[in-house]
Amino acid sequence: MHTEKVIDHIVTWLKEYATNAKMNGFIVGISGGIDSAVTSTLCAKTGFPTLCVEMPIHQAQSQVTRAEEHIAKLKEQFPNVSSLRTDLTPVFESFKTQTPKVDDSTFLDLSLANTRARLRMTTLYYFAGLHKYLVAGTGNKVEDFGVGFYTKYGDGGVDVSPIADLMKSEVYALAKTLNVPNSIQKAAPTDGLFGDSRTDEDQIGASYDELEWAMKMQENKKVLSDFVGREKVVFEIFTRLNKANQHKMIPIPVCEIPNHLRD
Template sequence: MQTEKVIDYIVDWLKSYATNAKMDGFVLGISGGIDSAVTSALCAKTGLRTLCVEMPIHQAPSQVDRGREHIQFLKKHYANVSNTEVNLTSVFEEFKTAVPQTKRDSFLDLSLANTRARLRMTTLYYFAGLHRYLVAGTGNKVEDFGVGFYTKYGDGGVDLSPIADLMKSEVYKLGEALNIPNSIMKAAPTDGLFGDSRSDEEQLGASYDELEWAMKMVEAGKTSSDFSGREKVVFDIYKRLNRANQHKMEPIPVCEIPKELK
């Protein structure tokens, strides 16, 4: 990959899109992870106003520290970058008291995890509306179009997706070129939605490198019967997640009424 040229291409694309949309800049959430770090740096390089928002909800201190380190790095190098923090912990806790109580199980845990992401989306659009900003998505290709590892109308609720055509490994290459802090480059990827230290790999059952391999194998027309051992396990994980999360990747279905019924 021609990393520097890819960076320039994305930056030009971002600036052109915002200009054509007659918007004044970008807003995005900073999580302390590689995807939001790279995306915010790309937005900053446009020269347009870029608002970085921290939205902790019972967040692990290490994630908060990495996010703040990155924001300070951006503000040091880009005069167009600003930041704010909205602690959503009390909002999240109040939400839990407002909805019907249910038995605590995996479905409840997942529903509440997705609620965190949707509270953050709502917050980003609040700032977007105030300042005429575009909400920049931070999803990469294997997450958005491979295994659907994001929250529908949460971190998936955005105006544009600058890095969604890049594999996770390619995002790291951009991170190196953009001088993203080493603490972020070395951190294990996590969505931070469960209030514990579980990594993306623990949730998915495979590493991003493995899932990228599986995605390429599917695109090459391979099937599960072509593999054995760990390769077969990873391939089947990818296919299962891809199938289960198609509802996130496909356009919202519209019930089209036959003309004779109208």
């Protein structure tokens, strides 16, 4: 991949979109991960005001440290970058006290994890509304269109998706060219939504390299019976998640009223 040319293409696309939309700049939630680091750097390179927002909710210190390191480096490089920190932990805890106690906790952890993501989305749009900024999404192609590994109306609630046509490996390639801090490039990907040390691979059951392979196999019309061993396991994981999360990837279903019912 021609990383420099890809970077220039994305930056130009962002500038043109913001200009045509008559918006003032961009806002990005910074997690300490590779995707938000690359996205915020691309936004910063547009020259438009770029607001980097930290929104910890019981966040691991390692993630906070990486986010702070990245933001500090960005602000040194780009005078158009600003930052703020909004600790959402009290908001999250208050929310939990206002909801009924759940006896069956089968889906409680996942529901609360998604709640964290949706609180962050709400926060980003609050500041975006104040400044007339576009919320820049941080999802990559594998997450957004492969396995649907994001929260609907959480980190999936955005205005523009600069890196959604890039595989995870391609995001890493851009990160290297953009000089994203090594601590972020080397860190195991995690959504940080469960308040523990679980990684994306722990949750999904396959690495991003494996998921990229499976995504390409699906595009090549391969089926489960074409594989054995680990490849079969990975392809099954990918196809199962791809099917289960189609509701995130396709437009919201609209119940269309037949004309004869309107007459």
